[in-house]
Amino acid sequence: MNQSAPPPQHSRLQPIAAEKLAFVASDTNEAQAALKDLSSRYGNVSAEEADVIVALGGDGLMLQTLHTHMGSGKPIYGMNRGSVGFLMNEYQNNDLVERLAKADITTIRPLEMTATDEEGEEHKALAINEVSLLRQTSQAARLKISVDDRVRLEELVCDGCLVATPAGSTAYNLSAHGPILPISAQLLALTPISAFRPRRWRGALLPNWAKVDIEILNPHKRPVSASADHTEIRRVKHVSVSESAVSEGIIMFDSDHGWDERILTEMFRY
Known part of the structure; x- marks a missing residue:
């Protein structure tokens, strides 16, 4: 068996500067309304300029966004405006920059x-x-x-x-x-x-x-x-x-409900 393993997936508790945000949204009315509201509150720059990309929708949009920005070094933070949201954080339109500064960051390898x-x-x-x-x-x-x-x-x-x-x-x-x-x-x-x-x-x-x-x-x-x-x-x-030993995506979760906690909760669901 090949013992030359790629670096493991891991979580980091590391604050980031989230001054420039790029928003992407699914086509639903709910997601588009959130896009308009958040863009007016925080601005909406291109993904290339952004410190963080915020995805508004469900897990499908989150996967699509992670694929699109794989290897870019851009962290993706999702807020649930869709039907499935295991990869998403709770939607709130207030204090978004503060939430991002406190968020847990997880690196994933596809x-x-x-x-x-x-x-x-x-x-x-x-x-x-x-x-x-x-x-x-x-x-x-x-x-x-x-x-x-x-x-x-x-x-x-x-x-x-x-x-x-x-x-x-x-x-x-x-x-x-x-x-x-x-x-x-x-x-x-x-x-x-x-x-x-x-x-x-x-x-x-x-x-x-x-x-x-x-x-x-x-x-x-x-x-x-x-x-x-x-x-x-x-x-x-x-x-x-x-x-993959080279490709990676970066995903962010609110610090009080990170991915490890979500998975542990799912393990004890009955």
Whole structure:
């Protein structure tokens, strides 16, 4: 196993200057009204000029904003103006600069997906939450799974499987009965989706420097798609997944309700 692990995800308690703000918003009326209000209160500069980018919407917008500004060094602070808000802070229009100065900062590393389709073309994409494989027809997928070039499952018959980061462990991974991971854990979750054979296999926890290779068996008869967050590749025959050693995004949470606390709360939810 490769022991040259990338730096771990981590949180920092470090105040930042938030004098220049850039606002982005989803298309909902609620988010657009918040954009107009906050822009009039605090100004609205370009993302290139901003100290902090403030995303107004739901988790989908937050993921999109993190992808757009991946590697820019710009921290993203989300406020919930959407239907799902696990990645978002509570919306308040007062004292925003003060909240940003006190916020916890978390650096996250995405997954790198390389998917090879049936024509032999390679497609690369980053995933902050997860890389997921799903059957495209009524027939179950048949997958061979290797970790660090060693075959661990000769055949998994299933609806699909996914590799999730700690950030994504409370998203699709949790719906597929995968484990919730603390944000600072140097782990990835490999989780089956409706496994038929071996029926009792519930997945695996892997070190975050592991490389996962998934070969689609009989891809012509049992086609499979691969998705890295919102980027989907159809009719793949091989998918490789590993944590990026170079790309990173920066996300901010209110200090009284940081990401670690959110995940711990989710672990004890029943």
